Amino acid sequence: MKSSEIRKSFLEFFKERGHTILPSASLVPQSPNLLFTNAGMNPFVPFFLGKQKCPYVPPRIADSQKCLRAGGKHNDLEEVGYDGYHHTFFEMLGNWSFNDYFKEEAIYWSWELLTERWGFPKERIYATVYKPAPGEPAEFDEESYRIWFQLFQEARLNPLEHIHFGTKKDNFWMMGETGPCGPCSEIHVDLTVEGNSEGKLINKNSPLCIEIWNLVFIQFNANEDGSLSLLPSRHVDTGMGLERVCAIIQGTSSFQQFHTPISDYDTDLFIPLIQKLQDISKTTYTGTFPSSSKEISNSQLQKDIAFRVIVDHLRAITFAIADGILPSNLGRGHVLRRLLRRATRFGQVLGVNPPFIFEMVDPLVKIMGHHYPELIDKQNLVEEVISAEEELFARTLAHGLALFEEIKQKMIAEKRKEVLGKEAFVLYDTYGFPVDLTQLLAKEQGFSVDTKDFEKLMEEQRQRSIVAHEEDIVSLTRTSEFVGYEELEAEAEVVVLLSANRAIFDRTPFYAEMGGQVGDKGYVVFDQKKIEVVDTIKSASGAHIHRLAFTDDLKPGSRVYLQVDKERRHSIAAHHTATHLLHWALRKVLGPETVQRGSYVGPDRLRFDFTHSGPLTPEELEKIEKLVNEKIELNDPVTTEEENYEVVKNNPEILQLFGEKYGQRVRVVSVGNYSKELCGGTHAQSTGEIGYFKILNECGVSAGVRRIEAACGKALLNFLQAQAIEQDKRWQILHSKDPTLRKLPKFVESLDFDTLIEIFNRRNEELNLIEKEIKERQKAKAKKQEEELRREARQQVTEVLSRVEKIGSLPVLFLDCGSKPQSYLSLLWNELSKRVEVVAILACSQEEKIHLFIGVGLSLTEKIQAHLLLSKTIGPLEGKGGGSKTLAQGGLKNTIGIRVVFEKAQKAIRECLGEPIGSI
Secondary structure: OOHHHHHHHHHHHHHHOOOEEOOOOOOOOOOOOOOOOOOOOHHHHHHHHOOOOOOOOOOEEEEEEEEEOEOOOOEOHHHOOOOOOOOOEEEEEEEEEEOOOOHHHHHHHHHHHHHHHOOOOHHHEEEEEEOOOOOOOOOOOHHHHHHHHHHHHHOOOOHHHHEEEEOHHHHEEEOOOOEEEEEEEEEEEEOOOOOOOOOOOOOOOOOOEEEEEEEEEEEEEEOOOOOEEEEEEEEEEEEEEHHHHHHHHHHOOOOOOOOOOOOHHHOOOOHHHHHHHHHHHOOOOOOOOOOOHHHHHOHHHHHHHHHHHHHHHHHHHHHHHHOOOOOOOOHHHHHHHHHHHHHHHHHHHOOOOOOOHHHHHHHHHHHHOOOOHHHHHOHHHHHHHHHHHHHHHHHHHHHHHHHHHHHHHHHHHHOOOEEOHHHHHHHHHHHOOOHHHHHHHHHHOOOEEOHHHHHHHHHHHHHHHHHHHHHHHHHOOOOOEEOOOOOOEEEEEEEEEEOOOEEEEOEEOOOOOEOOEOOOOEEEEEOOEEEEEEEEEEOOOOOEEEEEOOOOOOOOOOEEEEEEOHHHHHHHHHHHHHHHHHHHHHHHHHOOOOOEEEEEEOOOOEEEEEEOOOOOOHHHHHHHHHHHHHHHHHOOEEEEEEEEHHHHOOOOOOEOOOOOOOOOEEEEEEEOOOEEEEOOOOOOOEHHHHOOEEEEEEEEEEOOEEEEEEEEHHHHHHHHHHHHHHHHHHHHHHHHHOOOOOOOOOOOOOOOHHHHHHHHHHHHHHHHHHHHHHHHHHHHHHHHHHHHHHHHHHHHHHHHHOOOEEEOOEEEEEEEOOOOOHHHHHHHHHHHHHHOOOEEEEEEEEOOEEEEEEEEOHHHOOOOOHHHHHHHHHOOOOOEEEEOOOEEEEEEEHHHOHHHHHHHHHHHHHHHHOOOOOOO
C-alpha cells in the first residue's frame, strides 16, 4: 500500500464508524503556549477542557494531522537521522471520541483496522496497559486489560505473553500538572525475523519493536493537591504515526519478509526526496544506521545521516512556510531558521553548497500535494523563501566553518574536549550559527559545548539589547516634520544620534519606507562633507530614522543640509502613481471585486498583488496595459488632499486597503476623475511623467492572490536595454543549436521609445517561437530515437535470455551493451522484466564514462536489493549513483573497464548470498 492509500484507508475506516473527517489544522496552534501543533489532539484541547462542545453529531472525529516537534518538551531534533523513525515533521493519524464511545470500541477498532483491514500479523502485535508503581496515580486499568485479554484469546494467542504493563512514564497521559488525564494503552509491533520476541523489546528503544498506536483514555482530572477525581465526561484520544505505518507495511512487503530492519526513509514518503538529493549531490544513499556513537566517524554513515536529516528538515520547513511561518530570529521563525541552517550544514557532508534545499520542494509537493493543497498553492513562495534563506546563510557559512576549524585546532593543542561558551557565542553572534549547530559540529569531532556559559553570554547580550532599545524608545518620543511632499532639499537640525549610524532630524524631505514604497536615499551635507543616506525608515512614534554611511562629527544640535536623490525619487513616484493606474485598470478589466493585497514600489520596478482566482489571459494583460498607457498619454493631473478619516472611511469611491490602520488625518490621492485612493506615498504631478508602462510578469503568489510586476519610464528603458543584450545571447545559443533557423535583426539602441517597445515585443515573440520550434524538433528526434532503441531492445531480449546464469539461487544476467546510449539500458530492462524475474546488471560506455543499470525482479528483493548492490559494486570504484530496491543507476570512469565492474558486481552478489567468490 502506498502512503496515500494508507491515509485514505484510515480515514474511510473511521468514517464508516460515524466519525466526521476533518482536514489537518495549521502548524500554527491556537494555544498561545505552543510553538507548533505537535500532536493530533492540539486542535481539540477546548473540547477536552469543556470550554467548547464538540459540534459534530455524533461527537466523533478522525483526521491526519500534520505535526512539528523541534523545540520545547516534545523535541526529537537530536534523534533525527540517527535512526529510522524519529522526525521533526510527521503526520498523526487519529480518532477522537468526546463523551461518546470509550475503551471497548477504541481497542476493538484498532485491532480490526490493523489486523483485518491492513493485515498486520496478529502474533506480532503486543499491547501495554497501565499498572501504577507505588505512589503513582490511579489504579490498574483492568477494563483495558480485560478487553485485550479477550481479543488475544480469540486470536488463539497467549494474552499473558502479548499484554504487558507500563507505569506512569509510558502508560499514563497528562495534559499538564493539573487538568484532564488518564491511562493509555500502546500497541507495539514485533519486527524481529522470527516474530517471537514475547514483548521483551517493548520500550527498549529498539527498531525491532516499534510503538505504532497510542490509545489514550481521558477519564480523570488532576487536582492541584495531587489527587485525581473522575471527570463528568470521558474522552478517547488516539494517535498513530503515518510514517511508521508506511515503514512497517512497505518495509516488510506487506508482512511477507522481516529479514531487514525497516526505516521510515525507505517508504514512498521519502524515497523520491532521497533520490532527488542523490541527483543534486552526486552521492549514493545506502541506508546505514549507527550502532553506537563511536561509529559515526564512518564516512558513508555520516552521508547517510546527512541524507535523512536534510529530507526530514525539508518536510518540516516546507509545511511550516506553507502555513505562513517565515524564517526569523524569534519564536517559530527562529526554529524554522535553525532547521534550514542545520540542513544546509548537513549538505556540506554531501559536498553540496547552498542553495540546494529549495530544489527538493517540487518532489515533496508531488508526493503530498494531493492531500495538502496548500503545498501546491504556496510552492513558489516556499521555494523563494528557502532559496533566499539558503543564500543568506551561505554568505557566512564558509567563514563560520573556518572559524570552527580554528577552534578545533586550538582545542587539540590545549588538549581540551569542550568548546568554550564564548567561542560558541562568537559563532552565533558573528556567523549566525545556532548553538545546536555548533553542538552538531562538536559532536562530529567527539567534543561538547559549554552551553551554560553560552547562555550566560546570550543573557548579557539580551540585557544590552533591552538597554539599547529603551534608549531608542526615549529618543523616539518626538516625531520628525516631513516636508518631502513639497521639497527634496531642506535645512535641518540633528535631534538624536542612535547606534549603528542612525540619525533623527527635526525636519526631513526623506520619505521613510512605508506602504510598500521604499525609503529615500541621498546625502547629508555637513561641514563641507557629504554623508550618504543609505536608507530611511519610520519608527512607531513617527520619527524618520536615517541610516547613514557614517556619522563622524555629527552631534545633537548640528545644523545640516539634507538632499534627496532626485532622480531616484522621481522614478519611485512614477512607479507609485502607476500602481494606482494599474489598480484602476485591473478593476475595469477583472471586476470591482479585485482588490489590492500588497505592493512594492521602488526605483527599478513596481510589484502589485491583487485578488483573483486564476492566471490572467494574454488578452486581459494586453487590455490592462493598454488602459494604463492611454491614461498616461492623456497626462491627467495627480492631486492630493488631506481629510479626516471619519469623513472618508465609508466613501465607496475612495479605495482603502483592507485591514490597514489609518490615523485621524489621511491623504486622498486622485488621478484624473477616475482613481481615488487613501495613500501616504509620493507621486508624479501628472500621469505623463510616468512614461511608457509595461507589464513584465504575471504569476500566482498564493491561493486567490496574483502578482503583476511592471516598469515604466527610464527604469523600463534600462530594463529593455538589458533584455536586448540577453535576447542577443539567447539568439546566439539558439542559432548554435540549429543553424538552419533564420537570424534576427540586430538591436538598435538609437530607436525611439515606441519602436523600441515594438522591437522588444516582436523579438521576444520570435525568440519564443524559435525556442518552441527547436524543442519540438528535439522532441520529435528524441521520440524517434527512443522508438528505434525500444525496437532494438525487444529484438535483443530473446537473444540475451539464453545468457542468464545462476549465482547461488539467483538468476543473473551480465550484459555489456557497448556504446548504446544510457537510456537503452532502462528500455532493455523494461522488456526483460516482462519476460522473466532476474537480477540484471547492464552496462554501456560513452566517451569517458561507464553507465551501469541494475534491475531486480520484485520477488527477488528479499534476497538482494538493487540500490545496495549498486553501492557495493561502484562504491569501491569511486562511482556514484542511487536508486530503490528494484532499480538503481550509477556511473563511473571508463578507464576502469566494464569487465572489472561486472567482477565487482558478481563478488557483491555472492557476498550477499554467502556464496564463495568466483569470477566471470
